[in-house]
Amino acid sequence: MITRKVRASLILQFGTTTQDFFLDTRHQKRSLAGLNEYFGNLPDKDIKAGEVAGKKNKLATKLSALRTPLIFPMLLLCVFFASYAQEITLKGTVKDSTGTGIEMANVIAVNSASKVLESYGITNHDGLFKLNLKANVGYTVRVSYLGFKTVEFSFTAPEANATKEIVLYEQPDQLEGVEVTYEMPVSVRGDTIVYNTDSFVNGTEKKLKDVLANLPGMEINDDGQIEVEGKRVTKVMVEGKDFFDGDSKLAADNIPANALDKIEVLRNYNEVTQMKGLTNDDDNIALNIKLKEGKKKFWFGEVTAGYGTRESYLAHPKLFFYSPDYSINIITDMNNIGEAPFNRRDFQNFTGGFRSPGQSEGSSIDIGGDIGGLSAAQNNMAKAIDTRFAAVNFSYSPTKTWDLSGFGIYSYTGTLMENQSLTTYITSDQVEDASRATDQKVHLGLAKFSSLYKPNDRLQVNYDALLKMSEDDEDVNVLSVSTTTDEINEKKKQRPLSVNQNANLYYTSLNNKHIFAFEGQYIYQDEDPFYNSIRDNFAFVDLFPVDEGQSEYDMNQDKNIITNRVDAKLDYYYVLNSKSNLNFTLGTTQSNQNFNSNIYQILDNGSNLHMPMDKFGNDVTYHVSDVYLGVHYKMIAGIFTFNPGLKLHQYNTRNEQLGTTVHDNLTSLLPDLYINAQFKKSENLRFNYNVARSFTDVSDFAAAYVLNNYNSVYKGNRELESSLNHVLSLNYFNFNMFNFTNIFGNITYTKRIDPLKGNALIEGINRVGTTINSNFNDESLSGNGRYQRTFGKLKAGVGGNISWSKNYNIVDAKPRISESFVQYYSASLSTNFRKAPNLELGYKYMVNQYDNGGTATTYYTNRPFAKFDAAFLNGFIFTADYDYYNYRDKDKTLHNEYGFLEADLTYQKKDSHWEFGVKGTNLLDTRSLNRDSTNDFYFSTSSYLVQPRYVLFTVKYDL
Secondary structure (H helix, E strand, C coil): CCCCCCCCCEEEECCEEEECCCCCHHHHHHHHHHHHHHHHCCCCCCCCHHHHHHHHHHHHHHHHCCCCCCCCHHHHHHHHHHHHCCEEEEEEEEECCCCCECCCCEEEEEECCCCCEEEEEECCCCCEEEEEEECCCEEEEEEECCCECCEEEEEECCCCCEEEEEECCECHHHCCCCCCCCCCCEEEECCEEEEEHHHCCCCCCCEHHHHHCCCCCEEECCCCCEEECCEECCEEEECCEECCCCCCHHHHHHCEHHHEEEEEEEECCCCCHHHCCCCCCCCCEEEEEEECHHHCCCEEEEEEEEEEHHHCEEEEEEEEEECCCEEEEEEEEEECCCCCCCCHHHHHHCCCCCCCCCCCCCEEECCCCCCCCCCCCECCECCEEEEEEEEEEEEEEEECCEEEEEEEEEEEEEEEEEEEEEEEECCCCCEEEEEEEEEEEEEEEEEEEEEEEEEECCEEEEEEEEEEEEEEEEEEEEEEECCCEEEEEEEEEECCEEEEEEEEEEEECCCCCEEEEEEEEEEEEEECCEEEEEECCCCCCCCCCCCCCCCCEEEEEEEEEEEEEEEEEEEEEEEEECCEEEEEEEEEEEEEEEEEEEEEEECCCCCEEECCHHHHEEEEEEEEEEEEEEEEEEEEECCEEEEEEEEEEEEEEEEEECCEEEEEEEEEEEEEEEEEEEEECCEEEEEEEEEEEEECCHHHCCCCEEEEECCEEEECCCCCCCEEEEEEEEEEEEEECCCCEEEEEEEEEEEEECCEEEEEEEECCEEEEEEEECCCCEEEEEEEEEEEEEECCEEEEEEEEEEEEEEEEEECCEEEEEEEEEEEEEEEEEECCCCCCEEEEEEEEEEEEEEECCEEEEEEEEEEEEEEEEEECCCEEEEEEEEEEEEEECCCCCEEEEEEEEEEEEECCCCCCEEEEEEEECCCCCCEEEEEEECCCEEEEEEEECCCCEEEEEEEEEC
């Protein structure tokens, strides 16, 4: 039975639409009729009459079985192209009453007989639209755009192409919305693009990230974060409620695909209504997830469990509830197969939505963080990874004007790492061959509470508090082979704690001419890294007054850094007219840090030999004061937006240690400039120029020695001054909904004046370093870009990232130039069939060139990849993901080939809550991967052991 109201599944192609001919039995009949006509018109010399009948019967049998999802791709292509023989094109333009083309208007064609939406298009920047229609069929064509009266007319498609000019008239009293009878794949409302997810899925998707991969311009980066149009998503919301604010990875990995109704892309996002249009928000993108009706006001979720070879296991329960007044999200995870839902890198980058009020005002004041120097797994791959994770997110609205929200996250990761590295030091020309075995245990905890009070459109007050704490322990056994062979045991542990509080107030006058914004932030940070090394040969006996008569060198170091920082800023905006405003800023940053450290040797009798405090113990107080006044003028002139500004800063720094104080006072006038050329609503070119003054943290000022690791000692420099950074960037963006073309690119040039540079003395593989202000300027140039386009059922994309840097270093009292040139290119081609298997094929190529003081090397990585997914036999889903690596250096002294294959086969009967599956990780049983890196003093390449093959049997229950 065919109902009157059918949710159409459309594929946008060159701004036109082609309906899916396999939506229902009526479409199947039309497809069969088209095949009969097609084969009947073939000349005898191509196909004999007897073969025609046989081919008809075979194709008819296959088409009648299209209720099963597995369809041979060539059959789909035959029907797809045969359908074009019956189509005509309706072209035209949509204009307003002045004759100007309307961009991104919706144009739909509904079959007058079946009431099925059969074609859909979005106008381009000139208002041009194009629809593919069946010849001799009657349609109702409807054209709509927000703020204009909808036009609807009857149209019978002729046997030849036709044109139609359409005029829309403004209807400002209906700006709140337009009634939509049919589910459209894509709709545009101002800066918001709405995707109907049912139009972009084929049934194999399990999580939000799988759905996002089908949407134009969206991707998941290597860190698991969501990117839209090349920009990182800053906020993810579900039904308008924050979902673990400050991170998009948790949303991408955990929100079930079958709960999604629509995905709203909020471009130029600003969560403060009064500030929208006053600030430059081009790089701010948020996602809002709309749930299916059956997922609202009901608990939903799933419980997944699995067990397999080598005692591998996983357990992944999660539960969600959403209503207009409150929401709760509960996510848990336990596994030992390397699927770390939350690692230390995620913890360090998790902002909770916080940003420093003075971040864009021309100052960068570093307060350190993660100074323990713990090892990091390579792309979440290691010899063994055991994970425990639990998180809860909530929102509650006591009244219509008051919202409360927050989250709590706990994560434990036990990681075993083994790697073999070759490190070449640029002055001594020594090569160290080192083997490392690392046992790391990390407990991470975060908690956030937010309150938002908004009684009206003129006032908003919010308060946020974020707590971050961890408990990190690491044991590292190192076998170092160079001119000597040494076995070292290193222990690192830390219990850092930070509390970040934020209070903001935004007020708009009655006439909307005067807007005040106050932002204040207080940070408290307590870091206490402990370091211990035990070895037979201590590399720095000539520097440290150690007892050389012991059986081994047991060296220990305590450090503690306490930070108190206050940022406050008051902005006043005077709105001159609809196209210009003035912004005056008064702000300050006050940062105070206390640094303490001491080094001691544990002797054979258990007593401690403390190193002298004047050279090996630090007691430093470091204070930075920044008071600034800024003015900006924003003006729109034609397609251009100009926003120049000046900030006057008064800096005062003070470091107290060794009974004396060093002061530094500085006044700086720092300019900035923003220019946006808005060619179309979805195409712009942006230029940014900023000058910023940068201050380092207290650890670089501590004048006594500290131990960095077994072959590195550091001594601070209390005479350090700030550096000045000039940053110029050019960004291009073009997103064409007419033909689903997505283009973006960025070029950034940075010049650092008086940069802080390392100054090291290197003997063999050991170094003693400090930091200085260099007389030589550092430069860097980076660029990235991507082109993506959809051709019917195919999606193609090419992209690249390049990064060049030139730095001057002081090594062994001589200046040396270090250059690096890193290139990354990618290309892919994927299918987008709704009822057939899909395949993505791609290739990635990486070149890392390093030249440190004339010692040069180059590493190459060739990486073809493939992804496959298929739904078949009424309930089975198979997915596979394969990556092949060919890694070598220029001289071919290093050459390694390996691949990773992940696969998943599941079965879930229709309307059943149970799903059964087999999951395979690292099915090729690859045991290692390669990485390379460089810094001012050496370059290195490493081979890391990874987890073996696991095969698990899984069971999932949908709640």
